[in-house]
Amino acid sequence: MKTARDLVDFVNASPTPYHCVAEAARRLEAQGFTRVQETDAYGFEAEARRYCVRGDGSLIAWRGGRRAPVDAGFRLVGAHTDSPNLRLKPRPAKSKEGYLLYDVDVYGGVLLATWTDRDLALAGRVMVDVDGRLERHLVRLDAPLARVTNLAIHMDREVNDKGLVLNKHQHLGPIVGLSADGDPRAALYARLAEAVGTSPERIRGHDLCLFDAQPATLGGQDDAFVFAARLDNQAMCHAALTALQVAQAGEQTAVIALFDHEEVGSGTARGADGTFLEDVLLHLAGGAEARSRAIARSALISADMAHAVHPHHPDLHDREHMPRLNAGPVIKTNENQRYATDGETSALFRALCLDAGVGFQEFVNRPDLACGTTIGPISASRLGVRTVDVGNPMLSMHSIREMGGSRDPAAMTTVMAAFLGGAR
Numbered sequence: 001m002k003t004a005r006d007l008v009d010f011v012n013a014s015p016t017p018y019h020c021v022a023e024a025a026r027r028l029e030a031q032g033f034t035r036v037q038e039t040d041a042y043g044f045e046a047e048a049r050r051y052c053v054r055g056d057g058s059l060i061a062w063r064g065g066r067r068a069p070v071d072a073g074f075r076l077v078g079a080h081t082d083s084p085n086l087r088l089k090p091r092p093a094k095s096k097e098g099y100l101l102y103d104v105d106v107y108g109g110v111l112l113a114t115w116t117d118r119d120l121a122l123a124g125r126v127m128v129d130v131d132g133r134l135e136r137h138l139v140r141l142d143a144p145l146a147r148v149t150n151l152a153i154h155m156d157r158e159v160n161d162k163g164l165v166l167n168k169h170q171h172l173g174p175i176v177g178l179s180a181d182g183d184p185r186a187a188l189y190a191r192l193a194e195a196v197g198t199s200p201e202r203i204r205g206h207d208l209c210l211f212d213a214q215p216a217t218l219g220g221q222d223d224a225f226v227f228a229a230r231l232d233n234q235a236m237c238h239a240a241l242t243a244l245q246v247a248q249a250g251e252q253t254a255v256i257a258l259f260d261h262e263e264v265g266s267g268t269a270r271g272a273d274g275t276f277l278e279d280v281l282l283h284l285a286g287g288a289e290a291r292s293r294a295i296a297r298s299a300l301i302s303a304d305m306a307h308a309v310h311p312h313h314p315d316l317h318d319r320e321h322m323p324r325l326n327a328g329p330v331i332k333t334n335e336n337q338r339y340a341t342d343g344e345t346s347a348l349f350r351a352l353c354l355d356a357g358v359g360f361q362e363f364v365n366r367p368d369l370a371c372g373t374t375i376g377p378i379s380a381s382r383l384g385v386r387t388v389d390v391g392n393p394m395l396s397m398h399s400i401r402e403m404g405g406s407r408d409p410a411a412m413t414t415v416m417a418a419f420l421g422g423a424r
C-alpha cells in the first residue's frame, strides 16, 4: 500500500507529460542522479547515476553496471509519460453565445464522455521571450477553471439509451467564463504570465493541457483501489522509476526510458519511435559496434497498463486470459506482434515473478477484436532487443479518472527492481 500511496502522490504531481518528467527528475536527483544534457559528451561510468531529458516530455535514466555494456549488456524498462487529454489550440480562447470558451484539440484516444461535468484545471509549458531568448517554463493552474458541460436530460431525452455522442469539433470547448469585450485570450495570457513571472506580450507559445482538478486517491472497500487520472501510463513510469531507485547494483547497466507521444503513435523526435534511446545507448556503449554487441546481451520490459476484466462485460475478454485487479502484473501476448512478447521473454518475466513470490497474469486479446499496441514492438524493432510487454491491470483506460488495484504497484515494482538489478 505504501507504493500505491506514493503512486497517488506521483500522479498528483504530474498533470502533463512535462510535469511527469519534472517529477521523475526531482525524485532522481534526490537519489543522487545527476543530469546530462544531450549536447554533452558523456559515456559509460561504472555505477554512475545519470539521467537525460528530451523535449521536456521524455526522460531516460540509468545506473552504470559493474561491467561495461559491451560485456554485460543493458537491462531496460520502458513506459510512457503521456495520456489522452484535451489540449488548447494555438488560438486558445473564443467567445460564443455570451460565453468565453477554451478552444481545444483532442490528444490521443480520449474517452470523451468522461470529460463532461468535471472541474478542469490547466497545466503545461509556456514559451517566453526574455531579452531575445526563448525560455521554457512549466505552468500549473490548480484552480477549477473550466467545464465541458452536458446538456440537461430534458434537452437530450435519448442520451441514456443511445449514449453520449460528442462531436470533437463542435461539442468539446469548455466554458471558462462569460465573454467580455476585447481579445478572448487576454485573461488566460494574464494568468499564465503571472504564473511564470512575465508579461502577457512576452508569451510566444504554449503546450497546455486540461486536467481533472480532483486529485488521485486510494478508495474502495479497504482501500483496494487507486482512483486516478493517467494511470495509463504514469503508474508504469512510477514503477520503473521506483524500481531503478531500489534495484541492487548489478553487472548490467540498468536503464529506464519514459517516452512521450505513445498515445499518438510514438513517431516523433522524443517518442519511442525516435532516436532518443538509441542515442543514449550509443553514448553508453561507446560506439555502434559495441552497442549492437551490448544489445545482443540485453532485454527490455515494456510496461504499459493492461485491461482487467469488467464485471458487466466479461465477454470482452478471453476467459483463460482474463486479468483481475490486485492479482499481479499482466504479461501481454499477441501473435501478430501488437505486443513484442514471445515465449522466451515471457518465460524470463514469469521466472522473475516466481523468484520474487509475485503472482502474474496473462492477457491475450480476443482474436476477433482489435488489439491495442504500445512501445514494446517499436523499441524492439528499433533496437533489435528481446522484449516482453507487461502492465498492471486496470479499468476505465483513457477515462479522465481511471481505476487500478492498490496492491499491484508494489508487485510490479518488485519484479522490475529484480530485473534491473540483473536477476536471471
Ligand SMILES: [Zn+2]
Pocket: 080, 232, 233, 262, 304, 305, 374
Ligand atoms: Zn498506455
